[in-house]
Amino acid sequence: MGIAEGSLYKAFRDKRGVFLAAFERYVMLRSERLAQELANTRTGRDKVRAILAVYAEYSHGKTGRRGCLVVGSAVDLASSDPEMAKRVAAVLASQERRLVEFIREGQEDGSVSSRLDAAVSARLLLCVAQGMRVLGKTGRSRGEMASLVDSALKLLD
Amino acid sequence: MGIAEGSLYKAFRDKRGVFLAAFERYVMLRSERLAQELANTRTGRDKVRAILAVYAEYSHGKTGRRGCLVVGSAVDLASSDPEMAKRVAAVLASQERRLVEFIREGQEDGSVSSRLDAAVSARLLLCVAQGMRVLGKTGRSRGEMASLVDSALKLLD
DNA sequence: GATAATAGGAAACGATCACTTCCTAATCAA
DNA sequence: TTGATTAGGAAGTGATCGTTTCCTATTATC
Numbered sequence: 001m002g003i004a005e006g007s008l009y010k011a012f013r014d015k016r017g018v019f020l021a022a023f024e025r026y027v028m029l030r031s032e033r034l035a036q037e038l039a040n041t042r043t044g045r046d047k048v049r050a051i052l053a054v055y056a057e058y059s060h061g062k063t064g065r066r067g068c069l070v071v072g073s074a075v076d077l078a079s080s081d082p083e084m085a086k087r088v089a090a091v092l093a094s095q096e097r098r099l100v101e102f103i104r105e106g107q108e109d110g111s112v113s114s115r116l117d118a119a120v121s122a123r124l125l126l127c128v129a130q131g132m133r134v135l136g137k138t139g140r141s142r143g144e145m146a147s148l149v150d151s152a153l154k155l156l157d
Numbered sequence: 158m159g160i161a162e163g164s165l166y167k168a169f170r171d172k173r174g175v176f177l178a179a180f181e182r183y184v185m186l187r188s189e190r191l192a193q194e195l196a197n198t199r200t201g202r203d204k205v206r207a208i209l210a211v212y213a214e215y216s217h218g219k220t221g222r223r224g225c226l227v228v229g230s231a232v233d234l235a236s237s238d239p240e241m242a243k244r245v246a247a248v249l250a251s252q253e254r255r256l257v258e259f260i261r262e263g264q265e266d267g268s269v270s271s272r273l274d275a276a277v278s279a280r281l282l283l284c285v286a287q288g289m290r291v292l293g294k295t296g297r298s299r300g301e302m303a304s305l306v307d308s309a310l311k312l313l314d
Numbered sequence: 315g316a317t318a319a320t321a322g323g324a325a326a327c328g329a330t331c332a333c334t335t336c337c338t339a340a341t342c343a344a
Numbered sequence: 345t346t347g348a349t350t351a352g353g354a355a356g357t358g359a360t361c362g363t364t365t366c367c368t369a370t371t372a373t374c
Contacts, residue, residue: 004352005333015332067232074294075224075232089295120304127288127305134287135280137231138246147277148284155311161322162363172362 023084026069027091044106045156048099048125052152055129056145064136064145071133096126103156112156121155128152180241183226184248201263202313205256205282209309212286213302221293221302228290253283260313269313278312285309 003011012018037050058064070091077084099122106112132145160168169175194207215221227248234241256279263269289302 006336006353007351009333010350065236067236071291072232074291075229078294079222079224085295092292092295117304117308120308123292123301124285124305124308127292128281128284129288130291131284131286131288134228134231134291135249135284137235138242138249144280147274148281151274151277151281151312154314155308157311163323163366164321166363167320 020087023069023073023087043109043111044102044104045111045153047102048106048112048156049149049153051095051099051102052125052129052149053146055132056149057142059132059136060140060142060145064133065139067137068130068133071130092126092130095129096122099125106156116156124155125152177244180226180230180244200266200268201259201261202268202310204259205263205269205313206306206310208252208256208259209282209286209306210303212289213306214299216289216293217297217299217302221290222296224294225287225290228287249283249287252286253279256282263313273313281312282309 008018012021034051034054037054038047041047041050058068070088073084074088074092078088079085100118103112103116103118103121107114107116107118128148132148136145165175169178191208191211194211195204198204198207215225227245230241231245231249235245236242257275260269260273260275260278264271264273264275285305289305293302
């Protein structure tokens with residue numbers, strides 16, 4: 001075992017404390033990984049593509065089957081734990097805002113149609129991303145997931 | 158209580174038996190509701206729109222917060238219960254096939270671009286639908302969900 | 315109305331779970 | 345090396361859970 005029960009209860013108040021810390025850590029790691037991918041992008045469209053590509057990567061094979069802690073928390077905890085509901089909503093809202101930002105950026109650099117409603121498009125792309133993680137639970141190949149990325153970008157035309 | 162413990166164990170083998178029956182019933186009810194909505198459609202694109210509209214309806218407000226049993230099963234049970242994993246995968250695959258069918262239908266009646274890869278587009282639209290149910294867990298308005306429908310249909314252009 | 319079948323529900327069971335207590339072993343600073 | 349802090353871990357506690365047993369109402373059948 002990586003950590004013993006005795007030490008665990010010295011480091012964390014209770015089971016929920018462990019989970020909150022794990023959730024926070026999960027979100028942070030995922031955010032760092034995304035930032036890393038975003039470093040190699042130029043246009044707004046490229047940034048949206050990078051986000052979707054990361055989700056496609058996470059959603060395939062074994063990793064996909066393991067699932068996403070944010071989605072799992074939304075599904076399992078949001079109805080019974082108001083604090084967790086708040087945190088999950090905050091994470092999704094943050095991703096949504098980032099998508100809005102990248103879409104607007106794309107509209108300025110010409111890589112995204114200026115006729116689009118950035119808010120609606122961002123929400124829709126967030127659905128695509130979270131939906132990937134749901135489909136990924138049923139075991140999908142890298143190809144199945146990766147092919148969704150470019151097709152989804154059609155939404156920005 | 159609607160049903161007593163004594164009677165419950167006479168009608169079902171165990172807890173899992175209750176769940177399997179509930180799952181089956183849930184899928185059937187949802188399928189009937191969808192068939193009802195599809196009755197008033199003409200083109201392939203209209204049929205896709207109907208599917209998305211039903212998901213948007215289910216995903217908003219209180220119903221959205223309650224969540225979807227299929228998504229919940231995918232997230233919670235698919236990793237630990239192979240039989241449930243199979244059932245969840247079967248339900249999603251069935252919806253995916255139906256979307257493929259409607260897209261092809263749309264390509265023939267001219268309401269959907271013939272340049273599209275029907276399989277990829279169907280998978281992508283399924284992501285949108287399942288993603289709506291995830292976002293819906295965080296409490297979204299009818300308007301927020303409904304506006305996604307027409308935007309998503311852009312994928313069929 | 316008698317009889318059989320079914321629903322309702324209390325009580326108890328073993329198992330598991332989250333958690334506490336308490337003691338020992340390892341680590342580290344002085 | 346000594347003394348103090350921290351990790352590891354066994355054992356026990358109370359609560360909850362899934363399930364079984366058994367008995368009493370209720371309902372349906374003839």
